[in-house]
Amino acid sequence: MTTKVILVGGGHAHLHVLRTMIEERADQVEVLLISRSSYQVYSPMLAGYAEGTYTKDQVQIDLRKLCSKANVPFIQREAAYINTNSRKLVCKDGAVYPFDMLSLDIGAKSTQKLSGEIASMKEDIIEQIDTLRESHYPLIVSGDPLGVELALAIQAYKRRLSNKGHVRLLSENRLCESESQWTQQKILRILKKNDVQVWENESVQAIHDDHLLTEKNNKVRYTGLLWQGRPAPSPLYERSELPVNAKGFVENLPTLQVKDHPYIFAVGDGTAIGSKFKHSDSEGHAVRQGELLWKNICSSLDDSPLGEIQPQKRSYSVLSTGDQEGLLIYGAVSVHNKQAWKVRSKLDQSYMNYFHND
Structure with missing residues (x-):
């Protein structure tokens, strides 16, 4: 029997799942991606775009194209809420999609008090x-x-x-x-x-x-x-009556499953776990979540034990400061030079090439 899995949102954890599916297929899984946008911007490269170093195509991922490579249907719609009792995703235009498992990677919105x-x-x-x-x-x-x-x-x-x-x-x-x-x-x-x-x-x-x-x-x-x-949580969590923490972020377990809803996964900075990470760590954390998410979806199919996300040891980050210079930050130590930017640029372009190249 085929298991229907819906990926809601084109966040970086879901991108990793799609890229993995290009290389390894799971015949017993039918995956569908639903996203309000057909492109996903890679925020670490936005400063490079703003400065004129990168083009628009270099800093965003075409979700339709990536889904086509992975043989995954792409639907451009905005999710409204999840009916957890009937296991159905309802979109803002009224479209309804039944599922066996569902994963949320919809990020966090920018708060606007005014x-x-x-x-x-x-x-x-x-x-x-x-x-x-x-x-x-x-x-x-x-x-x-x-x-x-x-x-x-x-x-x-x-x-x-x-x-x-x-x-x-x-x-x-x-x-x-x-x-x-x-x-x-x-x-x-x-x-x-x-x-x-x-x-x-x-x-x-x-x-x-x-x-x-x-x-x-x-x-x-x-x-x-x-x-x-x-960052503010998506209203989808409240509309779906999913468990949230004091700040409104959906409560997910170390297995990435939503608390009390083992058939729903939640990843990214719109979750209780993801919101704890600094902005500079969020992209790397998303990749680790994507790797674990796919493994746990596959493990759920045959009732195998699920893995848990592990805290990352302290790592460095690089703040882009313009003129192709960067501030390398490691704990309380920081160094400002062009070499730091080159390290950051090489890592960013390598990440994007992972999705752009066949």
Whole structure:
């Protein structure tokens, strides 16, 4: 009997499952991918795109093409909720898909406390970057490493093309707050050296057409705005009545199964386990989850014991700082040079080639 498995979302753990299926087929499994978008952007390379180092095609994966290679049907629809009693996935347009097993890799949304005032902003991050690069005073509201990388990359792009204006960066907390204080100070010095104006520990109180107001009554002007709030869980979890933690992220076990629902798996940074990882570690963690996810799906077919995700030992990360330079971070130690960026670039391109090449 064939087991119907639905993969919801084109996150990196699911990408790894699809890539594995190109090389090894499981005849007793019928897999289907459902995603709201037909492309998956690889966020570690967005700074390279913003700076003009990479093209659009180099930083995103065509889900239709990857599914075709894996002989997996692709359906572009947005999942609304899961009927856990009847084991059916219901999409926003009313389409219903029955399943035996299901895996969620839908990521986390960006929180928008003032959502009504910024509803007109584009969701496509590539389009937003294109707009910001041509804006005189782009403002990025973010405190995570990606926000820092994009600010430095767009500033480097402007400098290289002699475009007018400077990038501005605002965070409600300390920038890269999960890093050591020494590393945070080094990041601030790099931003200052590159003429990126920074506001830290200031939350936004109101947004207007050309400026926003902070809780400290600062008026921050902008000609283009990119809002990258804190990660927030998908409303699908609540609609499906799945168990969630205090922050609303779905509760998944070390086996990646959703608590109390052994036939549903959940992976990525929209889960209780995934949300604990720093942004710089999230992509590597997604790959490890993808490897375990496929093994556990296959093990479930014959009632074999499932494996568990293991905590990773401390590893290094590289923050892209523009002009093809990088800040290599290992614990409290950090080194800033071009070699660090070359290491990061080689790893990123190797990862993408894994999906782009036949």
